[in-house]
Amino acid sequence: MTTPFPARRPLLELLGILLLAATACWAGHIRSDLFIEPGKQFVLGGEQQGTFKVAAYNKGTVPVTIKERPRGGGIFGKATLAPGKHATLSFGAGSAALLLNPSAQQANLDLRVTGDTNLRMDYQPSLSR
Template sequence: MKTLFRLPARRVVHLSAFVGVVLLPLLGVAGTIHSHLLIESGKQFILGGEQPGAFRVSAHNVGPVPVEVRERPRGGGIFGKTTLAPGQRGVLRFAEGSTAVLLNPSAKQAVLDLTVTGDTKRLAMTYEPVSETGAAVK
């Protein structure tokens, strides 16, 4: 095996310290979440709401029913982003502090494969009953 670079031991220690102190914490901030998500009939999956940065959801609807995707901005309100038909893929971006709302108003269970990237450090996740407005049901 050929050696491409020869570094003195002192440099190797400094390089290791740089990787440990600078690069590893950055990986924690920009984490990736993979999920095979099941949403029961009449429920909605809630993702986010407390994160200081934006995040992105790459979704693939692998189930038998369409899934509605909405966004609840930090300041209030809600708006529709898209509906993923069975077999459809989509990439959706959500602003800092926003909540992604994935609704299953159908009579069958919804199934999605998700990859969430961006600010995933404090990304809350929960289920709620579906409401007409997509607002939290008390």
């Protein structure tokens, strides 16, 4: 499926990241209606001082894999969230949450992040397909 405005996709991703960061500053938590393009992953955290939790609801039509990349290296599987399912996952200090969409369709998650919300946020090509 092609997007009618592919040149706007990076701008929309940047606006989503800025919205997440602004929400974290105002509310002490992050709340997001997150979209992940096919074959991409959303990276949340890494290098932060404290721990954080992600409460996720998969409101899309494709499963999303959630992994943890600890500060010391490696990648560990946490969960695969099927459409319509909820999960709350904890991540250690300095760890990054990797939310992967290995499907050919766009993924959609409702996220609430609590704890240390001074988190880096970025979209990257998925290394696990």
